[in-house]
Amino acid sequence: MQTNHIIQTLMVLIMVLTDNMKLNKNATACEILNTGWCPLNCSYCYIPKTEYNKEMHKEIIERIETGKWIDELEETYDNIDYLSIWGTEPLLTLDDIVEQFDEAIERFGGLEQFKFSTSLCLDPMPIADLKKKCDEHNVKLDWQISADGHYTDENRMEGATEKIKKNLTKLISSDVEFENIGWKGTITADNFRKMAEDKEEIEKYMQWYEDVENYVEEHTGKKIDSRSKIPTLMVPGKYTSEDGKYFADYIKNMEELGYETAYTNRLKKTLSYLDEVESKSRMFTCSGGDSDFGFDNKNIHICHRTFYLDREEYQESIRKQEKYENWDVSLLDKGILDMINDSYIVDADDDEEMIRYQYVLRNYHDHLGLSISQTEAMVMELADCGQADKIYLEDEELRNAFALFVHTAQSCPMENLLNTSVIHFQPVSIVRLWSNGAFQELLKTV
Amino acid sequence: MSVEEFEKENQELGRNFMERLYFSEWEKSTEESSGNRNSLEIQPTYNCNLNCKYCYVDRYGEDLFEEASDEKVLENTEALLDWLIENNYNPRMEIFSGEPLIQPVVYDILDMILDKFEDAESKPPQVVIPTNFTWIKMEDKVERLDEIMERGRKVGIEIGLSASIDGKYCAENRPPVMFDEDDYDRLFEFARKWRCGFHPMIYSEEIEHWKDNWDWFQEMFDKYNIPFSNIYLLEVRNKEWSTEQIKQFGEFLEYLIEWTIDEVGKDNYWNFVLENNAFNILSNSFGTVGRGIGCSIQSCVMVRLPDLKFGPCHRLSYDEFILGQFRKDNGKVSGVDIKNPDLLIGHTAFDNNYIPQCDTCRINQLCSGQCLGSQYEETGDMFSPIPSVCRMEFYKIYSMIKKLKEEGLLEEGKKFMNDRKVVQIEFLESEME
Numbered sequence: 029m030q031t032n033h034i035i036q037t038l039m040v041l042i043m044v045l046t047d048n049m050k051l052n053k054n055a056t057a058c059e060i061l062n063t064g065w066c067p068l069n070c071s072y073c074y075i076p077k078t079e080y081n082k083e084m085h086k087e088i089i090e091r092i093e094t095g096k097w098i099d100e101l102e103e104t105y106d107n108i109d110y111l112s113i114w115g116t117e118p119l120l121t122l123d124d125i126v127e128q129f130d131e132a133i134e135r136f137g138g139l140e141q142f143k144f145s146t147s148l149c150l151d152p153m154p155i156a157d158l159k160k161k162c163d164e165h166n167v168k169l170d171w172q173i174s175a176d177g178h179y180t181d182e183n184r185m186e187g188a189t190e191k192i193k194k195n196l197t198k199l200i201s202s203d204v205e206f207e208n209i210g211w212k213g214t215i216t217a218d219n220f221r222k223m224a225e226d227k228e229e230i231e232k233y234m235q236w237y238e239d240v241e242n243y244v245e246e247h248t249g250k251k252i253d254s255r256s257k258i259p260t261l262m263v264p265g266k267y268t269s270e271d272g273k274y275f276a277d278y279i280k281n282m283e284e285l286g287y288e289t290a291y292t293n294r295l296k297k298t299l300s301y302l303d304e305v306e307s308k309s310r311m312f313t314c315s316g317g318d319s320d321f322g323f324d325n326k327n328i329h330i331c332h333r334t335f336y337l338d339r340e341e342y343q344e345s346i347r348k349q350e351k352y353e354n355w356d357v358s359l360l361d362k363g364i365l366d367m368i369n370d371s372y373i374v375d376a377d378d379d380e381e382m383i384r385y386q387y388v389l390r391n392y393h394d395h396l397g398l399s400i401s402q403t404e405a406m407v408m409e410l411a412d413c414g415q416a417d418k419i420y421l422e423d424e425e426l427r428n429a430f431a432l433f434v435h436t437a438q439s440c441p442m443e444n445l446l447n448t449s450v451i452h453f454q455p456v457s458i459v460r461l462w463s464n465g466a467f468q469e470l471l472k473t474v
Numbered sequence: 475m476s477v478e479e480f481e482k483e484n485q486e487l488g489r490n491f492m493e494r495l496y497f498s499e500w501e502k503s504t505e506e507s508s509g510n511r512n513s514l515e516i517q518p519t520y521n522c523n524l525n526c527k528y529c530y531v532d533r534y535g536e537d538l539f540e541e542a543s544d545e546k547v548l549e550n551t552e553a554l555l556d557w558l559i560e561n562n563y564n565p566r567m568e569i570f571s572g573e574p575l576i577q578p579v580v581y582d583i584l585d586m587i588l589d590k591f592e593d594a595e596s597k598p599p600q601v602v603i604p605t606n607f608t609w610i611k612m613e614d615k616v617e618r619l620d621e622i623m624e625r626g627r628k629v630g631i632e633i634g635l636s637a638s639i640d641g642k643y644c645a646e647n648r649p650p651v652m653f654d655e656d657d658y659d660r661l662f663e664f665a666r667k668w669r670c671g672f673h674p675m676i677y678s679e680e681i682e683h684w685k686d687n688w689d690w691f692q693e694m695f696d697k698y699n700i701p702f703s704n705i706y707l708l709e710v711r712n713k714e715w716s717t718e719q720i721k722q723f724g725e726f727l728e729y730l731i732e733w734t735i736d737e738v739g740k741d742n743y744w745n746f747v748l749e750n751n752a753f754n755i756l757s758n759s760f761g762t763v764g765r766g767i768g769c770s771i772q773s774c775v776m777v778r779l780p781d782l783k784f785g786p787c788h789r790l791s792y793d794e795f796i797l798g799q800f801r802k803d804n805g806k807v808s809g810v811d812i813k814n815p816d817l818l819i820g821h822t823a824f825d826n827n828y829i830p831q832c833d834t835c836r837i838n839q840l841c842s843g844q845c846l847g848s849q850y851e852e853t854g855d856m857f858s859p860i861p862s863v864c865r866m867e868f869y870k871i872y873s874m875i876k877k878l879k880e881e882g883l884l885e886e887g888k889k890f891m892n893d894r895k896v897v898q899i900e901f902l903e904s905e906m907e
Contacts, residue, residue, distance in 0.1 A: 266480035363793025371854025388855045391830035398828040398857055405823035406816070413490040415483055448816035449794045452830075452857055456484065456816050 051328070052386055057110035057320035059332045060097060062125060064088050066116030068147055070184045072216050072262035075116060075336065080345035084336060088115070091325070092124045098132050100326050104376045108136050112143035114322070114332035119146050122154035129161040139165070145172040145212050147184065149191040152199040159204045172210035175240075176259065177233035179219050189236075193243050200248045209252060211237055213259030217271045220261070224277035230285055233259070260290045264443045264455040269415040272464025279469040292473050294437035299474060305432065310393040312436035317389040328374045328385070333442040337365060338373045364449055372445060392441050392451045396432075399452045403431035406459045416463035430467050434458060488798060488812025491819055496775055500563035504599045510764055513774040514565040514598075516554070517788055518547050518579055522572025524606055526648045528677045528710045530789055530847060531572050538791050542780030544579040550779050551583050554800060555590045557807035564596040568603070568774070570788050575605045575615065575635075583779075584622050584633065592629050601626070602634045604673065608651045610661045623668050635670040636706075637661065642690045643683035644674070662698040673706040676726075676755075678719040684726040688733065702737060703746075707755040711845045713852050715866040723866065724873030730756065731877045744887050759840040759871050760891055766825035768842035782807070786821045789847025790856060821846075824857075831859045836901055839894040840871050875902045 064085030069077055091097050101108065111132075113125065122144075133139055142162055146155070155171065162169040175192055176183045200206065213233075215223075223229040237257040245251050267275075282289050297312075304311055310318050314331075322329030327338055336342050343365060374385045392399075404427050410416035420427050438458050447455035499511045520531050520539040531538070558565070567587070574580040584601070591597045609615035619635075626633035640647055642658065653661065664670065672691065676684060695702050707730075709723065734756065738746045747757045758768055765772045771787045778784070778791060782800040785791035798812040812818065826832055826843040835841065844863050850856040878884040884903075888896045 266477050268476065268479045268483055270479070363796075367792070367794040367854070384853055388853050388858045391855065391858045395830035395833055397833040398824060398830060401824060401828045402816075402820040406819055409487060409491055409819050412494070413487055415487060448820065449814060450817060450820060450857065451855055453816050453820045456487065457480065460483070 054319045055321055056107055058108050059112045059114050059322045061115045061324040061335045062113040062118055063115035063120045068185045072214055076346045078345035080342045092121055095128055098135055102135050109140040111139055118144045119150040126154055126157045133165045139167045141168045141170055143170040145174050148173045148195045152195040156202045156204040172212040174212045176213045177236040193240055197244050197247045200244050200250050207253045209254045211257045214262055215259045216262050220278040221274040224274040227281045230281055258290050264447055264457045267457045267461040269460055269464050272461045275461055276465030276469045279466055283473050291437050295470055296474050298436045309396045313393045313439040317441055318393045326376050328376050330442050334373055338369055399435045400431045402453050403434050407463050415460055434462055484815050485812050488815040488818055492810055500565040510773045512566055515568040515570050515774050515776040516779055517570050518779045520572045523576050523608055524648050528712055540778055540780040547579055547779045548582055550782050553802055553807045559594045562596050564598050567598045567601045573606050574603050575609050588625050588629050597631050600632045600634050604636045604638050606638050607661050610657055637670055637672045640674045641687035643687040644680040647677050647680055662694045666698040666700050671704055676709040678715045681719050681722045685729050703750055705753055707753045711848050711863045713860045713862050715862050720866045720869045724869050727873045728877040743883055748890055758842045772822050829857050837871055837898050839898050841867050872902055875899055
């Protein structure tokens with residue numbers, strides 16, 4: 029035992045004394061904050077908008093323009109392979125990033141991939157400049173347009189569809205070739221309810237993308253090379269058992285029309301690698317806090333989800349709003365934010381804290397037992413009070429599979445913390461959503 | 475998706491859970507009760523006249539508890555007690571605080587409990603108060619307590635005091651109020667009279683004095699005709715255990731086993747462990763509790779009287795972990811509002827063996843687990859074990875197994891344990907070889 033103790037102590041000392049081990053060796057992906065505000069106000073956005081967003085935006089621009097972000101990243105990361113920019117609307121400062129791209133690549137010793145998502149409602153030409161830079165440095169550019177099919181104007185902003193058509197046309201008209209453009213659709217409960225009640229809505233949803241791509245082709249003479257248009261859900265949401273029933277019908281309709289949902293592949297992956305679940309749990313959890321971290325102002329976040337929330341003034345500005353419009357702002361009242369700021373947003377220079385932080389994160393990513401057992405208990409309680417299919421009280425095998433699926437397909441440590449106060453516990457909203465027929469429908473598709 | 479409907483379903487979920495798990499249990503008589511989920515802990519304040527070296531209250535008390543006037547605390551107590559009586563609930567009650575019995579409001583609460591339940595159809599079998607006994611120096615308080623204890627007997631509610639004193643040789647851990655010989659004599663005399671229990675904490679500091687301390691406790695028990703087993707030992711599961719202190723703890727446990735064998739005899743050893751709880755510390759690795767974790771977090775509803783909010787336990791009643799609140803309408807409690815159904819269900823249902831690290835630990839069937847509050851303080855996650863405490867728990871169990879083996883008692887003990895425990899004991903035996 030004494031030997032073990034000595035080895036453990038030595039390991040801790042090595043981690044503390046060796047700068048390049050501030051983050052674990054798997055941490056090769058980094059999300060940085062490059063904007064503070066957005067011209068849109070999407071119905072499902074998790075970022076409450078206040079006047080203070082503009083203040084933050086100025087501060088963030090300054091950090092980008094002075095190149096401080098490159099210094100800070102270089103000091104913290106041993107190796108960055110994947111870099112993504114996050115915040116509100118990344119196009120607002122993308123030209124500043126492009127200006128410093130050469131230096132960043134040189135200082136990081138190369139980069140495999142650069143990634144971002146945009147509403148494409150602003151001038152798109154910085155994307156063309158970025159693409160050229162990426163090509164020069166042999167960096168893969170992975171970018172997505174956030175648009176929700178024919179619900180785009182409803183969910184995001186009236187006129188958003190027209191802006192996307194116009195800006196995508198402008199971008200494709202440039203002398204830069206784009207391949208494998210991603211569409212990132214998010215659907216709300218209202219959206220999938222419509223798709224559940226009427227299959228035509230699904231076709232309309234898919235058709236919207238075709239229409240946009242055809243429009244661009246007609247105006248540029250170039251065919252768009254794009255990826256899947258299948259939407260993901262607004263999560264964790266505040267789903268009711270009725271939402272869960274509609275969601276089951278939505279999955280059924282998708283299957284009948286020959287579309288896979290975004291969750292079919294996740295279930296297939298879990299089933300294919302079932303033997304690895306216990307020994308390689310991290311294969312199935314979100315990369316946040318494992319290989320990927322959020323990084324802002326020398327603070328390490330599990331992911332982009334808590335960007336801004338470490339700013340006291342921003343929190344205050346949200347609380348001062350007369351009406352909480354955003355769906356999860358109520359979480360700011362619960363003292364959870366103080367806990368997150370104390371324990372889950374960590375100063376990258378505080379070695380002792382970094383060790384503690386990564387110990388807890390490993391406990392999340394490498395040990396699924398507690399999470400799965402909590403979901404099993406939750407689904408049984410939901411079933412007991414009529415908010416989930418009663419089958420979960422009787423069929424242990426199905427219940428096990430359900431809990432495993434929920435934790436592997438919907439893993440989000442940050443939402444767990446924000447909604448339940450515990451990094452291992454899945455929010456009840458997600459459990460309710462999947463336990464009213466949706467999981468059984470999904471099982472039929474694999 | 476409607477936020478109102480979502481909230482409504484959460485309320486139904488949480489209330490259904492509270493009703494089924496706790497409130498229905500509170501309706502049962504002591505004989506019918508499963509012994510789990512039958513307690514209500516009320517927390518009037520966190521004030522204390524001591525500053526124990528290992529205590530969390532001094533460091534985190536302000537974040538854990540709400541302050542309120544005595545009037546407010548009494549008003550809420552009355553509303554809560556009326557609600558219990560109206561519903562024929564009779565949970566075993568516990569008054570927990572910093573130090574309850576130096577605070578005048580706690581005496582008022584005790585009077586109120588006895589007044590309200592005097593003619594009630596069903597009564598709590600017991601009101602337990604862990605106390606540091608420093609009031610033994612104050613004649614008026616001793617007299618007042620004598621009256622209350624006497625009245626409790628008449629009303630049919632046992633007022634059970636449990637002495638939170640660490641013993642003469644470890645008193646340095648509990649400054650600033652110190653007991654002299656006369657104080658100890660009065661304390662043990664009071665304990666004899668009212669059959670009080672003792673629950674000293676075994677802390678890393680002063681651990682080298684625990685053999686002397688144990689002998690002292692037993693001498694005092696002998697002197698005052700108190701049963702030798704009337705003591706509950708629990709190690710402080712904070713991070714600060716050093717390797718040397720862990721070793722000394724192991725030595726104390728070996729001494730304790732030796733002492734126990736002398737006292738009860740080898741033939742009766744396992745009976746004493748399994749039937750009489752063996753000072754808790756010698757039994758909790760070998761028996762089972764019928765819950766997911768050894769501590770009372772899954773058997774008790776902990777309510778802060780200043781605001782009637784309830785949390786997982788007194789060491790986790792931070793705002794971020796508040797599970798719900800007893801709702802008051804027109805001054806009367808009318809039910810519960812649920813704030814965090816996820817944690818309410820999750821913390822009640824979890825099993826120690828699923829905790830990260832514990833899930834793969836080779837002594838997880840023998841270990842009684844760590845303190846979730848302490849884990850939260852050190853790691854920021856109530857479910858992440860503290861490595862130094864793991865080492866201490868490992869050595870604690872190792873030392874006991876080693877001593878039992880040396881004494882030739884281990885094989886007999888295995889007959890009373892489940893297979894999973896036996897496998898792990900045999901692993902420890904192989905480590906010894």
